[in-house]
Amino acid sequence: MPKEHVEKVDKPAKAAHHKKPGTIRIKWVVSFIGSTDDMRATIRGLGFRKMHRVVEREDNESIRGMIHKVRHLVEVVE
Numbered sequence: 410m411p412k413e414h415v416e417k418v419d420k421p422a423k424a425a426h427h428k429k430p431g432t433i434r435i436k437w438v439v440s441f442i443g444s445t446d447d448m449r450a451t452i453r454g455l456g457f458r459k460m461h462r463v464v465e466r467e468d469n470e471s472i473r474g475m476i477h478k479v480r481h482l483v484e485v486v487e
Contacts, residue, residue: 428465429465432468433473434463434464434465434486435455435465435466435483435486436461436462436463436484436486437459437462437482437483438461438482439483440460440482441479441482447478452479454475455476
């Protein structure tokens, strides 16, 4: 018995990771093994749960200070 022809429906494209105005995108790139507890807390405070993930946070002085504290563990993604 022949299979019925099923018309494929195009799925909406995923967001192309557009940066919202007034936000900053940060990627966790280096493990915090061997880091102090306050650096671990800063990574968690930025919203990271797993390495190599990107989070988008409001671009303000407090977030920039947190990034500065763990600048050797994270990178700012464009």
